[in-house]
Amino acid sequence: SAVISQKPSRDICQRGTSLTIQCQxxxxxxxxxxxxxxxxxxLTLIATANQGSEATYESGFVIDKFPISRPNLTFSTxxxxxxxxxxxxxxxxxxxxxxxxGANVLTFGAGSRLTVL
Amino acid sequence: QxxxxxxxxxxxxxxxxxxxINCAYENTAFDYFPWYQQFPGKGPALLIAIRPDVSEKKEGxxxxxxxxxxxxxxxxxxxxxxxxxxxxxxxARVSSGTYKYIFGTGTRLKVLA
Numbered sequence: 341s342a343v344i345s346q347k348p349s350r351d352i353c354q355r356g357t358s359l360t361i362q363c364q365x366x367x368x369x370x371x372x373x374x375x376x377x378x379x380x381x382x383l384t385l386i387a388t389a390n391q392g393s394e395a396t397y398e399s400g401f402v403i404d405k406f407p408i409s410r411p412n413l414t415f416s417t418x419x420x421x422x423x424x425x426x427x428x429x430x431x432x433x434x435x436x437x438x439x440x441x442g443a444n445v446l447t448f449g450a451g452s453r454l455t456v457l
Numbered sequence: 458q459x460x461x462x463x464x465x466x467x468x469x470x471x472x473x474x475x476x477x478i479n480c481a482y483e484n485t486a487f488d489y490f491p492w493y494q495q496f497p498g499k500g501p502a503l504l505i506a507i508r509p510d511v512s513e514k515k516e517g518x519x520x521x522x523x524x525x526x527x528x529x530x531x532x533x534x535x536x537x538x539x540x541x542x543x544x545x546x547x548x549a550r551v552s553s554g555t556y557k558y559i560f561g562t563g564t565r566l567k568v569l570a
Contacts, residue, residue, distance in 0.1 A: 382560050
């Protein structure tokens with residue numbers, strides 16, 4: 341399965357600032373997703389990162405707050421904008437190929453732990 | 458309804474015992490049901506998965522039982538070991554229309570030595 345590198349692994353940020361999380365995959369993948377996991381909680385899908393087009397956001401998440409880029413099949417970024425303490429969470433990049441050996445294997449990065457003061 | 462309900466929230470099992478985690482869903486459009494294992498500080502990792510046309514799948518000590526009519530599926534960990542102590546998430550995938558995975562609320566398993 342694909343290997344995912346996420347940066348940063350953790351960061352402490354000030355309220356009102358923005359942070360961009362990078363997700364690099366070692367192979368070209370069809371699907372890329374961004375999830376949020378609050379401490380001790382489940383994984384909530386933020387959006388699907390579509391290559392070459394606007395991301396598809398889930399209910400409760402908007403582009404102005406969580407802009408996403410996906411310039412190619414191996415890379416994506418998630419920005420958390422105008423942060424508040426409620427944004428403190430782990431943000432996870434995940435990928436899946438819809439066909440081939442990587443099909444049906446949703447692989448996750450190690451996550452980016454964000455603390456907003 | 459795109460939710461997956463998972464129980465119990467936490468589970469303590471003696472070494473060698475059987476751990477059982479249950480999930481239920483409503484959306485009949487779900488077509489794939491994986492289980493993920495997550496250790497602290499790590500991302501979730503695929504453990505085992507099943508399609509709805511199969512009632513049971515076994516891989517080593519891990520077994521998924523699937524009841525399509527009841528819209529329920531469960532993970533059984535046989536001969537549970539302290540190394541199995543982790544958080545387990547069931548998930549369901551919808552691939553018609555918007556392609557995505559929905560996760561259950563998680564079960565924190567502790568296996569006592």
